[in-house]
Amino acid sequence: MHVLATTGRAPEAIEAANAFLMIAQAVRDQKSVAFLHQGRMYAYLDMGQIDEATAAGEHLLTLHQQSGNVVGEAKVLCDLARLRVFQGRLVDGMRNLARAGMLLDSCPRSDRHRSAMCSFAQSAAAAQMYEIAADAYEHLTAQDNARGRRTTSFDLVYSRTLLYWGIRLGHAGRCDEAATRLRRTADITRRWLDQHPGDPCMTAVQALALAKLGDTAVAEKLASSAIMPLRQGDSGEFARMAHLALGISLRASGRLAESRREFLAASQLCDIKPPLPDERPIIRYEMGLTALALDGGQPSQDLFAAVANQVRELWQLRLQRVGMLRQARQREELEAARADAELQSRRDALTGLGNRRRFDLLLGQVDAGEMGRPLTLLLVDLDHFKAVNDAYSHSAGDRVLREVATLLVSHCRPGDEAVRYAGDEFVVFLRGDGTRAREVAERIRQSVARAEILAGVRLTVSVGMAELTDGMTAEALFRAVDDRLYAAKWSGRNAIAA
Structure with a gap:
C-alpha cells in the first residue's frame, strides 16, 4: 500500500488500504490499523482530496492518542497542520504545528522521531515558513x-x-x-x-x-x-x-x-x-x-x-504566519503549564497516582456517562497496614505504598486508571467487565503477596470489586465496591469479593 501511495497510484492504494483494514481490524492488529489510516491520508492528499485526507488524519490522531503513541500523535498533528494550511484554516494549522513541536521536543530521538520531524518540516514548508522548515531539515541532515x-x-x-x-x-x-x-x-x-x-x-x-x-x-x-x-x-x-x-x-x-x-x-x-x-x-x-x-x-x-x-x-x-506559529507555541506552552499544574493538584505526592480529587473527578465522569462501559471498580486495601507502620516506621510504610502503587499501575491497560483513595486504600477504574476485572484483581493479589517489599514481611491485600450496571449512579457503584471490600476482609483478608 505504501508503495502504491508513493508512486502515483493513489486510488489503488486506497482500495488496498480499505481491504487490508478489514483484516487488521478483525485480528486487532492496531499497529497496522494506524499505518493503513496513515497511508489512506497520504493517498488522498496525493489526489488533492483534502477533506478526505483530513478525515483520515483526524481518525488516526484519535487512535494515537488512545494508545499513548506520543510520536505518532506529533506526526499526524504535523500532517493535519499541512492539510489545514491547504484548506486555508491557518489558525488551526498553526495550533496543530505548535502542539506537534512541543510533543517532539519531549520525545526521545529515534527513527520514528526523525520521520515525525520530517513531517514537521514539510508542514512548515507548505505554510511557506521556510526559516522553520530549513532549521528542522538542518537538524535532520546533521544527524x-x-x-x-x-x-x-x-x-x-x-x-x-x-x-x-x-x-x-x-x-x-x-x-x-x-x-x-x-x-x-x-x-x-x-x-x-x-x-x-x-x-x-x-x-x-x-x-x-x-x-x-x-x-x-x-x-x-x-x-x-x-x-x-x-x-x-x-x-x-x-x-x-x-x-x-x-x-x-x-x-x-x-x-x-x-x-x-x-x-x-x-x-x-x-x-x-x-x-x-x-x-x-x-x-x-x-x-x-x-x-x-x-x-x-x-x-x-x-x-x-x-x-x-x-x-x-x-x-x-x-511573515505573519511565522509570527502566528510563535504565538501559537507560546499559547500551547502556557496551556501545558496550566495543565501540568492542574495535573499535579490531582496527583498523590507519595505514590504518583491520582489523589482523592482525581477520584472525585472520575466518579463525576461516571455519572456523566463519559467513562463508557464496561467499567468495573476495584477497591484495594492493604491488610494490617497499621501494624507495618507501628513495627517498621512510617518511612517503611511509605515505601510499601509506593511499591503497591507501582504494582497496580503495572496491571493497568491503556484506559484503566489507579488512584490513591485514602491512606492505604487504592481504587482502580478498570475498563472491562467483571470477568476481566476478577482476573486483574487476582493478579494484583498474587503479585503483592509475592513481592518482597520489606525483608521478612509478607504483605497482602483485600480487594472488593463491582461492575457498573444500567441505572447505577457513581455513588451506588462505590458503595457496592466498598461493601465488597468489607466482605473480603471479613472472609479472612488476602481475598477478593465481587
Whole structure:
C-alpha cells in the first residue's frame, strides 16, 4: 500500500488500504490499523482530496492518542497542520504545528522521531515558513552527517525548501539573501547527483536553482533532459520546476516566445496536479517578467506591477504566519503549564497516582456517562497496614505504598486508571467487565503477596470489586465496591469479593 501511495497510484492504494483494514481490524492488529489510516491520508492528499485526507488524519490522531503513541500523535498533528494550511484554516494549522513541536521536543530521538520531524518540516514548508522548515531539515541532515552519510534522505525536500525560499526572496527584492539560498540548493543537488546520476527530480531542482543564479546554459540542458521523464512519471511539481528552469533559461537567451510556452506548460500542469502554495505565485511572476520583455508597453508594465505588488503582499502574509506559529507555541506552552499544574493538584505526592480529587473527578465522569462501559471498580486495601507502620516506621510504610502503587499501575491497560483513595486504600477504574476485572484483581493479589517489599514481611491485600450496571449512579457503584471490600476482609483478608 505504501508503495502504491508513493508512486502515483493513489486510488489503488486506497482500495488496498480499505481491504487490508478489514483484516487488521478483525485480528486487532492496531499497529497496522494506524499505518493503513496513515497511508489512506497520504493517498488522498496525493489526489488533492483534502477533506478526505483530513478525515483520515483526524481518525488516526484519535487512535494515537488512545494508545499513548506520543510520536505518532506529533506526526499526524504535523500532517493535519499541512492539510489545514491547504484548506486555508491557518489558525488551526498553526495550533496543530505548535502542539506537534512541543510533543517532539519531549520525545526521545529515534527513527520514528526523525520521520515525525520530517513531517514537521514539510508542514512548515507548505505554510511557506521556510526559516522553520530549513532549521528542522538542518537538524535532520546533521544527524545523518554525524553517521557518516554524505547524502541523506532529506536532501530532496530540504533543497526544494531552500529553492522556493530563494526564489521568493528574489521576487521580494532581497537578492543577496536569495543567492545564498540558491547556491546552497545547487550544492546539495550537485552532491546528490554525483552519487545518484540521472535522478530527474533532483535534476529539476538543480536546473531551477542554476537558472535563477544565472547559469542558464547548464540549466537549459538539465531542464530539457528532465521534462519528459518527469511528465511521464506523473511528477507534477518537479515537472513544473523543469519547465520554469527552461523558461527562465530561454528568456535569458532572448527566445521569449519559447520561454512563454514553458511557463504556460508549468501553469497548465497546476490544473492537472495540485500545486504547492509557493508554485502559482512563482509561475505568475516569471510569466509577468517574460510578458514585460515581450511587450514593454504600459499595459504590460501595469500588469507586472500588479503581480509584483501581489508578491510583496504574499511575502508579508508569509511573515505573519511565522509570527502566528510563535504565538501559537507560546499559547500551547502556557496551556501545558496550566495543565501540568492542574495535573499535579490531582496527583498523590507519595505514590504518583491520582489523589482523592482525581477520584472525585472520575466518579463525576461516571455519572456523566463519559467513562463508557464496561467499567468495573476495584477497591484495594492493604491488610494490617497499621501494624507495618507501628513495627517498621512510617518511612517503611511509605515505601510499601509506593511499591503497591507501582504494582497496580503495572496491571493497568491503556484506559484503566489507579488512584490513591485514602491512606492505604487504592481504587482502580478498570475498563472491562467483571470477568476481566476478577482476573486483574487476582493478579494484583498474587503479585503483592509475592513481592518482597520489606525483608521478612509478607504483605497482602483485600480487594472488593463491582461492575457498573444500567441505572447505577457513581455513588451506588462505590458503595457496592466498598461493601465488597468489607466482605473480603471479613472472609479472612488476602481475598477478593465481587
